[in-house]
Amino acid sequence: MKAYLSPKKQRFVNFIQTFIDTHGCSPTFAEIMDGLHIKSPGTVNWYVKELERAGVLERSKGYSGKRALIINPVIISDDITIPFFESSVAAGIPALADDHVAMRLNLNQHLVKNPTTTFSVRVKGDSMMGATIYDGDLLIVDRSLDPKDNDIAICIVDGEFTVKRLQLQNGAVLLLPENPNYLPIAVDESNDFQIWGIVTHVIHQSR
Template identity: 50%
Template structure:
């Protein structure tokens, strides 16, 4: 295993990638099943200069498979669209929610019925800090 520094500051750590998908288990990863090496930075990060990671706290996004303690891969360069999960700052507080368009305007919607929707009005101090592209969580 070799760690390699890249010019953009990311470290490369290519790890083995199995050549076949695993439907319900894989007893032991034998070398003959390894197809190539995979660097998760290359797989998860399309634009390193615009990407950051953030850890989730809370459970308002469970329906989107985003759990407390998960790490989100966020791209600041993407324009947020309705349907995207975004990192937003609302009235000085950060949150992760799904951006939705309704007949009355935009809102930030949780993916847990225990939480309320956040309507975005002209009076709301609101800014999107990036679009969530990936969720990394332990099983």
């Protein structure tokens, strides 16, 4: 089945799937509200109905007699494959061209290793230019990965999202920009801080 979902609807589906994988049952409306910070059960019901119409969700009676949410297998978008040429591209002295196609590269499989925990976000600002992350670029972010020193991560600092390089040493957290016009952010106990996800790929246009 194919469906085309907005980022918010996809986030809703991802939450339910992750909850089912973790707990072995679908979440209640109250658990969805709590997990996604939704204030009204009516909003949850609207999402469920919209996703039912899209064929992504269905409701069936659970073992306890409650209505359970079931996620149908769904392809969020068509797989995109492009020719992958076996020859490498010389960045120094030009090399002879070889037009042999070794295989077709599936971009979905190449960019997304963990579909239920992977999201994309658009960059705003130029603080990471030194890491070739530019204003308007798309970042592929995996929330299932454990953060490591020197990772580039999406972080929440006092309620605001930022993308920075992590410096994790001796229990201290420093968020490093890749632009000398910006100062590092030292995180301490006074900050409301969360590492939201790890950047795995950067997508930007060259023209």
